[in-house]
Structure formats: C-alpha cells, structure tokens
Amino acid sequence: MKQARLLWLCLALPLARQAWCCAGLAVDAARIPEGPPEAEVLAGYAVLRNAGTADLSLSGADSPDFRQVEFHSVAEEGGRMRMRAEPGLTVPAHGRLYFAPGKLHIMLFGPKRGLRAGESTLIGLRCGASRLDVEFKVEAR
Amino acid sequence: MLTRTSATLAQSSRRIRALWLGLPLLACCLALLFGLVVYRPGPRDEFALRSGILLEQPRPLARVALVFEDGSPLDSAALRGRWTVIFPGYTHCPDACPTTLAQLRQAKALLSAGERRWLRIVFLSVDPERDVPERLGRYVRHFDPEFRAATGPLLQLESFAASIGVVFLKVGGPDEVYYSVDHSTRLALINPDGLLAGYLTPPFTPESIAVDLRTVLKGSAR
Numbered sequence: 001m002k003q004a005r006l007l008w009l010c011l012a013l014p015l016a017r018q019a020w021c022c023a024g025l026a027v028d029a030a031r032i033p034e035g036p037p038e039a040e041v042l043a044g045y046a047v048l049r050n051a052g053t054a055d056l057s058l059s060g061a062d063s064p065d066f067r068q069v070e071f072h073s074v075a076e077e078g079g080r081m082r083m084r085a086e087p088g089l090t091v092p093a094h095g096r097l098y099f100a101p102g103k104l105h106i107m108l109f110g111p112k113r114g115l116r117a118g119e120s121t122l123i124g125l126r127c128g129a130s131r132l133d134v135e136f137k138v139e140a141r
Numbered sequence: 142m143l144t145r146t147s148a149t150l151a152q153s154s155r156r157i158r159a160l161w162l163g164l165p166l167l168a169c170c171l172a173l174l175f176g177l178v179v180y181r182p183g184p185r186d187e188f189a190l191r192s193g194i195l196l197e198q199p200r201p202l203a204r205v206a207l208v209f210e211d212g213s214p215l216d217s218a219a220l221r222g223r224w225t226v227i228f229p230g231y232t233h234c235p236d237a238c239p240t241t242l243a244q245l246r247q248a249k250a251l252l253s254a255g256e257r258r259w260l261r262i263v264f265l266s267v268d269p270e271r272d273v274p275e276r277l278g279r280y281v282r283h284f285d286p287e288f289r290a291a292t293g294p295l296l297q298l299e300s301f302a303a304s305i306g307v308v309f310l311k312v313g314g315p316d317e318v319y320y321s322v323d324h325s326t327r328l329a330l331i332n333p334d335g336l337l338a339g340y341l342t343p344p345f346t347p348e349s350i351a352v353d354l355r356t357v358l359k360g361s362a363r
Contacts, residue, residue: 033239035283036239036280036281036283037279038276038279038280039232039239040233043236074236074237076326076343079326079327080308080323080324080325080326081325081326082312083236083237083323101236101237101240102236102237102240105236107235108235141239141243141284
C-alpha cells in the first residue's frame, strides 16, 4: 500500500522532484531479524521488484539508525562461509532481487539504538541520484 | 522275494539321494531364516548421519588454553561427560551465525529432556579481538540460556580449530572495526570422552540437526 503510494507519487511528481524516488522500484517483505543485545551488526532482508522497463542500479543504502549500511553477499566455498561487500547491485527490468539469508543481505553496521522485535527502522535505498526510503520491521528470530 | 528286496533297495537308495540333495538345501534355508531372525544392523549403520559424518576413529583435540564465557578453561576435561556441538562463528556475523544458532535452539527443542541432558552446545568465536568472553556469554544466551561460548588467544585458537577440522581467516572490511572472518560452516561433534567424533554439515534445518543429534546421543547412551 505504502509502496504503491510512493510509486504513484514518483509518477505524479514533476521531473525535478524525482530525485526522491527510484522509479518503478517496490519493496516487499522488508524485515530485520532481531539481534542479540550485543549485536554490532544486523542483517536486513527484502524482495525488491522493478516494475520498470529498464534495469535499476542500486548504488548504496543508508539509515538514520545505523552508522553504515552496505550490501553483502555470502557464499559457501570449500566448506567455508565467505562474506563480501557488493558495491552495486542490479534489479533487472520486470525482475526481482532477493535479499535472503545465506545469499544476500543488507548489512547494517553499528546500530545507534537497540532495535527490538516489533519496532521498525527506515533504510534508504539509493538508485543513482534518487532514493527510496523503506520501512524495515524488526522480527523475533 | 528277491525282486522285492532289490526294489526296496532301489527305493531306499533314491530316498538317500533325495536326502543328500535335500539336507544341504534345508540347512541353507534354516541358516537364512536364522540370519534374518538374529541379524541386527551393525554400529556403523546405526551411526549413519543424515547431514554429516562420523569418524571411524575419534581424534584427540589440541591441548590449548581456551576459555568459556565465564572464564573457566575449555579443556578436554571440561568437554567430558556429554556430547558437545562446537559451532565456529563470531558475533559480528549477521547472517549465517545467528541463523545457525537459532536452528540449534530449535533443534534442541525437538529433543527430549533426557536427550538434552547429554548435550552441550558451544559457540566458538574465531574473532577473539572483538569477542571478549563476557560479551560472548550475553550474545549466546540471547539464543538459549544453556548455550555456552568460548574463545582464546589467536594462535591457541588456530591450533584448537585445526584439531577440530575448522579453518578461519580474517578478511578486511570497510575499516578496522568492521572486518569479517571467513570460517568453516560445519559443526564439530565432540564425544563424551572429549574426542572429535565427527561433523554436522550444512545445509541445516532444525529437523536434520535434531535427527543427527538423536543418533549420536542414542549411540552414547548404550
């Protein structure tokens, strides 16, 4: 509902205001599993849908509740779990990008406040010059 | 009279021949039947894990000075008496580690109280720089109040990890604080004699972990 409204806003706003949205991008199932009180890093998961006809490049992300936000992939290689930062990701035209456990996550460094289950936080996804603020719900694990 | 005797003789020799052929056959059938009745799968079959392996010969662990979250030493004496699952990881790992810890908690809940009594779960931090023992304790207790955690000086940790078949490697992050540590994903199984007995290997589900833990716990209860 909120995403649909945002999308509508994107289309309705004059060109000059489009810097505030990633046209055609919608986000579902945005969630952060609750971390232990000690957690210095958390992971965000979501499904990104690109309704547009052009590929959408994600250049980064940020959040008022975290010191630093990145995209990280994890892969098992030779029995070892490797985690790597992904500087940029692409949501294909008419396609989806899955941030899912064991594959890809939004890496949330240094929480500025204790986020407990039931609370939520905003994460801004940057698509070049524009951005989309998405509400992520903190869920009990 | 004479002809009758020879006929009887011929008849009895046929019977003897039938007996000669029939007896071994009967013996075979009886042996097969006996085998089917008394056969029990050997220990190896009973120990087959769904998602992991058990070593034919359990191996001793490196003798090093690692400590539990409460400061007590993690040595072979401390690991005796129960089966221990050692899970290598670190608290700055946001994806795989908490997922596996949550799965271990769920797997434990699938076991009976009697089975849980023979089980100990230890989160081994491969990031001793950032994971000091007290911090580790609070971290694992978030998942389960009975979970233990341990770590130690890097060199000691490396030799201990090697003895349980675990490798890890620090990888630079965006800055000094946020580096990551590549690490083995398998869980080491330590038997109640304090010896490395095998591994649980991913992909994990709470059910697969519980089934395999039940297998090893049953083996030790005999």
